[in-house]
Amino acid sequence: MLSVKLAATRAPMVAASRQQHHHSAILSNHKRRYFSAKSHYDETVVYKYASQQIKPVSIGQLLKYRRMPLSKENILDSISYTQAELPVRLAKRVISFHNLPFIVGTNPHIARVYNQYYEAFDRLHAFASIKDLDAEWEFTRALERQTQILLDVIPTIAQGFLECKQYMQREERTVFINDLIRSRIGLRVIGEQHVALSYQFREEQKTAKQTTQKTEVHGFQASYGGSMDDVWVGAIHTKLLPALMMEQCGRLVQEMCEMHYGTAPEYYIDGDVDETISYIPSHFEYITCELLKNSFRATVDFSNKSNRLSHPPIQITITKGEGYVGVRIRDQGGGISKENMPNVFEYSWSSMQADGVDESSDTSMAGMSLQTNLALQHGIGGPIAGLGFGLPMARLYAGYFGGSLDIVSMEGYGCDVFLKLRSIEGSVEEKQI
């Protein structure tokens, strides 16, 4: 049955491509406006890339350049790894869409994401093998642009699948989304790592010539403890302070809650507040914000329902184990009912289905990663609220480097969330992801 659908989706595209026979990697402006399946890509190229093996992201590769000032060779080495990996992964994403039922593929949101991936693939695979810094900078800028474009993939896909709920089996949808998110994490880890290294290299070059203050290239990077030097290995912050992270996310979510509901609970942080971990801040931040969003919202909702006079505070405890950090978030938001517990990690299931997404409030959160920014737009729900992606995605992120996310519900009282994040350190260099 699947192969028939495949033929149906491919036929018009292949036929059109034969008509146009267009190899150029640079698209003219007017073609980019189409949101239907692009017909001018050369199918054979993407299949050729997609058929290659993916080399798993290795932590050793990510940490290769720590503790040394970056040299030109390092950057070229990094670009060759990136250039080898990204197009293959992008191609595989593109192909994965081909296996969706035809009707799902024609949904405008899903089609849009498909085109974004195809475009990213098209732009990046066409670069010739890079041997000098100028070409590398070209690629890095292109990579940055594509990352920007692909930022809202998840909310768009979420919206699309919500609309296509009746056309796909839940298992099929879950598998597709899990693969998409996991591979997206990998893509971004590799991509962001290289972009960060590239900027870091150029910063170091600049300061070698001048003695001015280091500029902050990525706003959010500087706000998590330590200065720029010696602490960053690309996108990995080796002395990340979970306490500081929780404090900032907590404040942010509290503000959002206040704005949306007019009231917000307090929160406090205890435990091993001085412990540090080596991790990618944007991941940590995303997970934390998702979890805190849930806790804050539940607390306010439950206070209303049970006519509580004041909100019990949210308790955040940080613990440090061997090579990982544990975070326990406790709220008194009434817990998750027994019937709903199996569903909390399902995609497109949301306890917010009744509320729906609320009106937008324009707040830009300086110092937060762009992804979190997007997630937190439009009030505490954000474009993803009510679309049921927060928890399953947070769990995928947590698990990506070997961590875990568990929720214990005490119905009628509140929830305890146990987050465990494994430090990205040399001791786990052999770990493949």
Add this chain to the structure above:
Amino acid sequence: MIPYLTTARPATACALRPAAAAAAATTTTAAQNIAKYHQAAIKYTTLRLKTTTAVAASPTTEPVAGHGRTLQQKFYENRILDRYTAQEPKKVTLRQLVLFGRQLTEDKLVASANYVRSELPVRLAHRISDFQFLPYIAGTNPHLKMVYDLYWRAFDEFRKFPSVKTLDDNRRFCDNMKKNLLEHSQVIPQLGMGVSECADLVAPEEIDRFMNQMLISRISRRTLAEQHIALSEQFDADLRTHLGLQPSEGFTQMGSAPPGFATQQIGIVRADCNVAQIVHDCALHVCGIYEDAYHLPPGTAPQVIVEGHTNATFMCIPAHVSYIIHELLKNSMSHVLRRFADSLDTHGAPSDPAFPPIRVTICSSHSDIVVRVSDQSGGINPDMLPYIWSFTHPLKAKRLHNFHSVHRMEARADETDAVSPLMSFGFGLPMSRVYARYWGGSVNVHSLPGYGVDAYVQLPRLGNVVENISARSRPYQ
């Protein structure tokens, strides 16, 4: 798999550790396998000889008079077991127990006696059958064999007990049950010793499953027995009052109660048990025993703070809930004390808390009660973490040997006075989970290494969940 029933020496190779052996067969040769088996058997036989003499000398293994038949003769009597294992246990809910006692007449009491009389052999039969499918070498362990014999005797006794027709019959029946309950109070230590000695010879998963089924069934039989005994005694007490008799006066005049006489009893069940009260009582008790054990001034043990829905009530058997809370508090308290042991010598005045408190939070929803016991004990040792639910694991086997110094253990909260809290058997947690699961609840533990432990007990609130016992694990072909 030949059911074990002889005391022959384990000379022939047979399928020990079926799952592990099957896995091993793919990687080692058959010869290596057999050699490994023989080594284990030799080591085990010497151990067995040592323990057999020790066990023979101990007072707990007196042979019961009249048990003259050999086990080979018993092999053919096994067909009797089949009749009983063919029946499924008739399970009850707490509500049914409560409802039953609402209008307790002589007829109902007699009916209850007959239900218990016919139900106990069925449940025993299923467990005896489980024994019979243990690997041969495990079944010949003297401790396990003793439990096996005990069960066979009880099974025989109950199945041969005549039908109960009068109150006098019922009293005889209750006395018989009480005697059995007492005799079987050594089952847990014997099982503990037995599985610890067999740890090398049977796959841990199999032992854990065996123990879980044994223990849950044991709880269920004792619950039925104790409930009926409680109902009978309360009925008799009420009858005495009704007839104007003194408490110790016999009922020789009356064979049966006056017609229409009924009382209201619910035996060992409590319909609206206050959770916070149980926790308070357990906390007091646990603080007391640890203050004694560590020679602390009174009131200086780690504080137990109870919060949350302190008015919550539910239908339960308080003794069971007490046991679970007791075990969790004991774990928390002992580990907090151990972690801060240095400050034990130098801590200040009683009002200066040297220890972080243990917080117990009670949460009540429509259908469930959740009790969270949260401490700052430093967390569970990561090496032990995968095995906290196991009844037998090499890391624990040493602790299970502690059973040698304890002859009787009924796994009741009130018997901890007889056993020093400093002695750890390594099975408080798995046993607590058995109690919780019996009525459809659960116990979960989350460890925050370097900080502490959160334990969650979830129990159904309304008493409308059936007993969670199972039939034998391996039906005959």
